[in-house]
Amino acid sequence: xxxxxxxxxxxxxxxxxxxxxxxxxxxxxxxxxxxxxxxxxxxxxxxxxxxxxxxxxxxxxxxxxxxxxxxxxxxxxxxxxxxxxxxxxxxxxxxxxxxxxxxxxxxxxxxxxxxxxxxxxxxxxxxxxxxxxxxxxxxxxxxxxxxxxxxxxxxxxxxxxxxxxxxxxxxxxxxxxxxxxxxxxxxxxxxxxxxxxxxxxxxxxxxxxxxxxxxxxxxxxxxxxxxxxxxxxxxxxxxxxxxxxxxxxxxxxxxxxxxxxxxxxxxxxxxxxxxxxxxxxxxxxxxxxxxxxxxxxxxxxxxxxxxxxxxxxxxxxxxxxxxxxxxxxxxxxxxxxxxxxxxxxxxxxxxxxxxxxxxxxxxxxxxxxxxxxxxxxxxxxxxxxxxxxxxxxxxxxxxxxxxxxxxxxxxxxxxxxxxxxxxxxxxxx
Numbered sequence: 001x002x003x004x005x006x007x008x009x010x011x012x013x014x015x016x017x018x019x020x021x022x023x024x025x026x027x028x029x030x031x032x033x034x035x036x037x038x039x040x041x042x043x044x045x046x047x048x049x050x051x052x053x054x055x056x057x058x059x060x061x062x063x064x065x066x067x068x069x070x071x072x073x074x075x076x077x078x079x080x081x082x083x084x085x086x087x088x089x090x091x092x093x094x095x096x097x098x099x100x101x102x103x104x105x106x107x108x109x110x111x112x113x114x115x116x117x118x119x120x121x122x123x124x125x126x127x128x129x130x131x132x133x134x135x136x137x138x139x140x141x142x143x144x145x146x147x148x149x150x151x152x153x154x155x156x157x158x159x160x161x162x163x164x165x166x167x168x169x170x171x172x173x174x175x176x177x178x179x180x181x182x183x184x185x186x187x188x189x190x191x192x193x194x195x196x197x198x199x200x201x202x203x204x205x206x207x208x209x210x211x212x213x214x215x216x217x218x219x220x221x222x223x224x225x226x227x228x229x230x231x232x233x234x235x236x237x238x239x240x241x242x243x244x245x246x247x248x249x250x251x252x253x254x255x256x257x258x259x260x261x262x263x264x265x266x267x268x269x270x271x272x273x274x275x276x277x278x279x280x281x282x283x284x285x286x287x288x289x290x291x292x293x294x295x296x297x298x299x300x301x302x303x304x305x306x307x308x309x310x311x312x313x314x315x316x317x318x319x320x321x322x323x324x325x326x327x328x329x330x331x332x333x334x335x336x337x338x339x340x341x342x343x344x345x346x347x348x349x350x351x352x353x354x355x356x357x358x359x360x361x362x363x364x365x366x367x368x369x370x371x372x373x374x375x376x377x378x379x380x381x382x383x384x385x386x387x388x389x390x391x392x393x394x395x396x397x398x399x400x401x402x403x404x405x406x407x408x409x410x411x412x413x414x415x416x417x418x419x420x421x422x423x424x425x426x427x428x429x
Contacts, residue, residue, distance in 0.1 A: 006193045013189035025174035036163045044134035059097025059144045083159040091152035097144040130160040221253035263394040277319045285314040288348045291327035311349040326402045329395040330359040338363035357424040366414040375400040
């Protein structure tokens with residue numbers, strides 16, 4: 001699935017890059033073409049204006065070598081490129097003479113025929129060669145060779161070979177650049193898509209693991225409930241007192257199932273951002289004090305010493321109910337995994353611009369290799385998450401979410417056989 005997604009992402013990336021490069025290349029190409037042709041048109045218009053106002057230069061007949069200009073003509077037209085040609089027509093549609101540097105073959109001349117058409121600039125293509133042609137209809141006398149004749153229309157012709165070569169080179173560069181860019185886009189797109197999908201793949205794997213673990217956890221109490229209910233039907237004549245043990249087991253499993261479903265619902269809502277933190281000013285020292293008072297009675301029953309060091313007052317902005325839930329989770333874990341005669345120490349104090357909550361026990365501890373996975377959902381350490389403790393494996397995941405939702409940080413330090421410490425730091429006001 002992820003390979004197909006990666007291929008689709010790379011394909012879309014290449015298509016986008018291809019379209020952008022083609023749009024950019026086309027814009028550059030046609031802009032350059034417009035500028036080159038506009039420059040040629042301006043030059044043609046300027047020279048045509050001179051030819052219209054001033055006498056036309058002396059023309060030579062078709063198939064004749066160019067005649068040398070006199071001094072006046074050379075002064076007027078010496079700045080013209082040799083790619084210009086002047087073609088003069090009479091009123092009968094015949095070419096009576098040419099001038100300037102560009103040589104045109106007799107069989108090419110009919111392609112420039114423009115009698116009866118509006119004056120202006122056009123592009124004429126002959127045998128793959130493009131010419132830019134400015135046509136002006138102005139009857140005037142001209143000298144062709146040694147004779148005086150009447151011209152009806154003249155055309156100033158410019159050979160576009162250099163401009164076409166420049167545009168061809170530009171097009172070649174654009175095409176090569178597109179090809180190279182597409183190859184780079186494929187390689188870079190594959191690399192980026194692979195790295196972009198890593199978090200999604202990890203999340204997907206965690207979700208699959210979460211579903212498998214949740215199914216396993218839900219199946220266990222359901223099975224226990226079903227088994228005990230079936231046993232009740234085997235002896236329909238028994239009294240409630242006689243079957244009280246089976247009923248008690250069913251109730252315990254139902255209670256465990258209810259807690260597991262509630263925890264799963266909490267995590268599901270937190271993942272979808274449906275569960276919001278109700279932020280308001282609260283006394284954190286009072287929240288911690290209430291939790292420790294409740295657990296102190298449980299600690300007495302287990303013959304565990306519960307010590308506290310709570311600074312007063314500690315006012316922060318947060319959700320009192322969620323912070324109470326956080327303390328219950330941490331104290332419950334400490335109480336479960338601390339042996340008889342052990343100690344639990346709880347402190348709450350201000351440190352700089354943050355408030356620190358420490359829950360430290362002298363319990364069985366956690367191995368270093370297991371610490372990074374403590375906040376994973378359903379993660380179990382044999383010594384800590386045994387079924388005898390009736391835990392769901394979701395408590396620390398919920399604790400982590402509560403701390404993150406308050407923009408805080410929770411860290412764990414532990415050593416096997418010596419105990420575990422949970423340190424929570426929250427922003428001060």
